[in-house]
Every structure is written in structure tokens, then in C-alpha cells.
Amino acid sequence: MNETMICAVGNVATQPAHRDLASGPSARFRLAVTARYLDREKNEWTDGHTNFFTVWARRQLATHVTASLNVGDPVIVQGRLKVRTDAREGQNWASADLEAVAIGHDLTRGTSAFRRASRPDAGAIAPAQQQPEPNWETPPGDSGTSMTQREPEPAAVT
Numbered sequence: 001m002n003e004t005m006i007c008a009v010g011n012v013a014t015q016p017a018h019r020d021l022a023s024g025p026s027a028r029f030r031l032a033v034t035a036r037y038l039d040r041e042k043n044e045w046t047d048g049h050t051n052f053f054t055v056w057a058r059r060q061l062a063t064h065v066t067a068s069l070n071v072g073d074p075v076i077v078q079g080r081l082k083v084r085t086d087a088r089e090g091q092n093w094a095s096a097d098l099e100a101v102a103i104g105h106d107l108t109r110g111t112s113a114f115r116r117a118s119r120p121d122a123g124a125i126a127p128a129q130q131q132p133e134p135n136w137e138t139p140p141g142d143s144g145t146s147m148t149q150r151e152p153e154p155a156a157v158t
Contacts, residue, residue: 004081008033008053008098009106012073016057018066027062029069031055031077031098055079057100064117065103074106 010033018027035048055077057065069075079098086093105112 005078005101006081006098007076007078009076010034010053010074012069012071012075013052015071016065016069018062024059025062027057027065029055029065031075051096053077054095054097055100055103056097057103060117061100061103065100068105069103074109076104076106078102 008031010031013030013032016027016029018025020026031053032050033053034050036045037048038044039046056079077098077100079100079102082097082099084095084097086095
């Protein structure tokens with residue numbers, strides 16, 4: 001309940017690895033997050049320390065990560081932070097994992113083309129059950145200050 005949720009902005013450092021497990025699809029990749037600061041003496045931006053996170057994606061997110069991300073892509077990852085410590089060969093090791101809730105391309109550094117995933121039950125909705133598109137247009141003479149949605153007039157039945 002009191003998990004540490006963070007948002008990390010960085011670059012994909014390794015190609016996402018996809019696995020089909022008994023619990024569903026899983027994918028992981030390394031995320032490089034480098035701090036940048038303005039060096040006032042040189043009057044230029046300088047790279048600081050780079051932190052690496054192992055990002056874990058589950059279920060449908062794992063499938064989309066594998067199809068969408070490549071090494072070097074700028075991304076934003078929101079997820080639960082898990083810090084693990086381990087002693088190997090007499091040395092203490094620490095690693096930071098992110099169990100991803102959401103992952104997306106960082107649009108401040110480029111463009112992306114979104115494609116909605118097709119649903120297997122998309123044809124299950126009968127045409128009579130589908131809702132008509134609401135009329136979002138402001139009628140002539142209206143000041144446009146109202147934020148209410150106007151429903152289309154019902155068709156006359158003859």
C-alpha cells in the first residue's frame with residue numbers, strides 16, 4: 001500500500017527481452033537516467049552521474065514494450081521502485097528495479113505514432129449497442145462559454 005512510486009525519464013539502454021511465463025508475458029530492459037546540469041563556468045550543459053534501473057513490465061504492457069521500444073529511445077517510466085541488496089564474492093551490491101505501471105516515449109525529444117492495440121472481442125459489440133458520436137459543436141448563437149455536452153436531437157419516427 002505504501003509503495004514508492006517514481007517517474008524516471010531516460011533512455012532505453014538494452015533491447016527489451018520478452019518472455020512468456022505461466023503468469024503471462026513479461027519484459028525487461030535497462031533504463032539509463034543521466035542528470036544534466038548547467039555548468040556556469042563553461043556556460044554549457046554537462047552530463048552528471050548516470051543511474052541504471054532494470055524496468056519490468058508485465059502482461060499487455062510487456063507485449064507493447066517489446067513491439068515499441070528500441071535501444072536509445074527516450075522514455076518516461078512510471079512504476080514501483082524496488083531496491084535490492086546482495087553480497088557477492090565478499091562485495092555488497094545494490095540494484096534498483098522499476099515494476100512499470102506505464103511507459104511512453106518522451107515527446108519532448110521526438111515524435112511517436114500511436115497505434116491502438118486491437119482487442120480480440122472488438123466485434124462482440126452489436127451495432128445496436130454502440131453509442132452514437134456526441135455532437136461537440138457549439139450551436140450558432142451560443143456564446144461558447146458552456147462546458148456541457150449537447151446530445152443530438154432524436155430522429156423523428158414516421
